[in-house]
Amino acid sequence: MSDGKMAVIFFEIALVLTLVSCVLGPFGISGWAIACAVTACFLACVALFLAVSSWKETDDPSEEEKRK
Helix, strand or coil: CCHHHHHHHHHHHHHHHHHHHHHHHHHCCHHHHHHHHHHHHHHHHHHHHHHHHCCCCCCCCCHHHHHC
């Protein structure tokens, strides 16, 4: 799995955790809301790092992937 694909996966997980945090907060479950928000921030930073580090990767499939 390439770094770019992993960055998208981490970003999507962070987005889901952000939405969970936004839902739990108004219901008074602040401990879990803060934990979800902190985890989402960490995963978003990891996704940003992976996205920048894979900036020069090609999007074209390699010859081995074309044969499959």
